[in-house]
Amino acid sequence: EVHLVESGGGLVKSGGSLRLSCAASGFTFSSYNMNWVRQAPGKGLEWVSSISSTSAYIYYAASVKGRFTISRDNARNSLSLQMDSVRDEDTALYYCATGVGATHPSCFQDWGHGTPLIVSS
Amino acid sequence: EVVMTQSPATLSVSLGERATLSCRASQSVGSDLAWYQQKPGQAPRLLLLDASTRATGISARFSGSGSGTEFTLTISSLQSEDFAVYYCQQYNNWPPLTFGQGTRLEIK
Numbered sequence: 428e429v430h431l432v433e434s435g436g437g438l439v440k441s442g443g444s445l446r447l448s449c450a451a452s453g454f455t456f457s458s459y460n461m462n463w464v465r466q467a468p469g470k471g472l473e474w475v476s477s478i479s480s481t482s483a484y485i486y487y488a489a490s491v492k493g494r495f496t497i498s499r500d501n502a503r504n505s506l507s508l509q510m511d512s513v514r515d516e517d518t519a520l521y522y523c524a525t526g527v528g529a530t531h532p533s534c535f536q537d538w539g540h541g542t543p544l545i546v547s548s
Numbered sequence: 549e550v551v552m553t554q555s556p557a558t559l560s561v562s563l564g565e566r567a568t569l570s571c572r573a574s575q576s577v578g579s580d581l582a583w584y585q586q587k588p589g590q591a592p593r594l595l596l597l598d599a600s601t602r603a604t605g606i607s608a609r610f611s612g613s614g615s616g617t618e619f620t621l622t623i624s625s626l627q628s629e630d631f632a633v634y635y636c637q638q639y640n641n642w643p644p645l646t647f648g649q650g651t652r653l654e655i656k
Contacts (some may be wrong), residue, residue, distance in 0.1 A: 464592075472584075472592060472635055474645040486643040522591055533639045534582035536603070538591035 429453045429537040431523045436542030439513055447542055449506040449523030454537075457481075457501035460526030462535060463508050465519035465544075475521070476508065480529040490516070510544070518546045550574055550641045554634075554648035560656040561626055569651045571619040571636035580640035583612055583621045586650075587632045595634075596621065623653075631655050 435447040447463070463475040476497040477486045485497055496509040506523055520543050524535035551574040561567045571581065579599040584592040594603040596612040599619060609624045623630055636648040 471650045472586075472637070472647045474637075474643075474647070477643075477645070488644050527597065532642050532645050533580075534594060534597045534637060535584075535592070536594055538593070540591055 429525065431525070431537060431539035433521060433523050433539045433542035436521060436544050438545045438547060441513065441515060441546055441548045443513055443546075444509070444511045445513065445544060447508040447510065447521055447523075447544075449539060451504045451506065451523075451525075454525070456499075456504040458529055460528055460530060460532060461499055461506045462524045462526055462532065463497065463506075464522045464524050464535060464538075465517075466522070466541070467516075467519045470519075473519070474532075477526065477532040478506070479531070484530060486532060513544070513546050515546050515548055517544060519544060549644055550577060550638050550646050552636055552638055552646050552648035554636060554651045556651060557649070558652045558654060560654050562656045563628065564625055565656075567623040567626055567630070567653055569621040569623075569634055569653070571614075571621070571648050573617045573619075573638055575641065576616045577638040577640035579615045580638055581612075581614070581619050582637045582639065583610075584635045584637065585630075585632045586635065592635065626653075628655070 430452045462477045494512045520541040522541045523539040525537045527533045581599045583596040586592040600612040
């Protein structure tokens, strides 16, 4: 059974930094594209970033490009999101999600329960 | 950016009836369209991919159709556990991957 556990969320001041992590188990992590998707309180879903299985291809939403950095460690079955220069509008629940394939972004097969980021000004 | 528009925003349907949810793309996305279900306090769950292929473990009561810019999610014989928010998402033109704003399915 696929298991994704996010951690690292919390309260951070505007302009600050935080690093989210996602521990994966129950599947061959190194074979799948991985993603971060967020959901602001009471709002819909917003794709944040994707990384291919070998880290060769990385993509960001325009709203976070240049501020957030996605990375993965296939030896440790872990995914990370380094968030710098955070803004009020980054406040959301951040989900880690598996892609369907290995390389290109697609849809999101399995999801963690999310970790919250609250940005205070 | 491909804008996904879902309608209606809220749909009220009785138990045992059929629900039809719509999703429209601002430009063609082929069949690269997924549907998700999200219940309060839970993560989204993938229902359908490639517009009409059920994800693993998804009931046959859920079906999808459409291609290009118009898509439909149909839930036959609604059960209490089906009342939730449903999102569509395109993965044809990226970045960015984009979601619709969601349709809330409620009990009538």
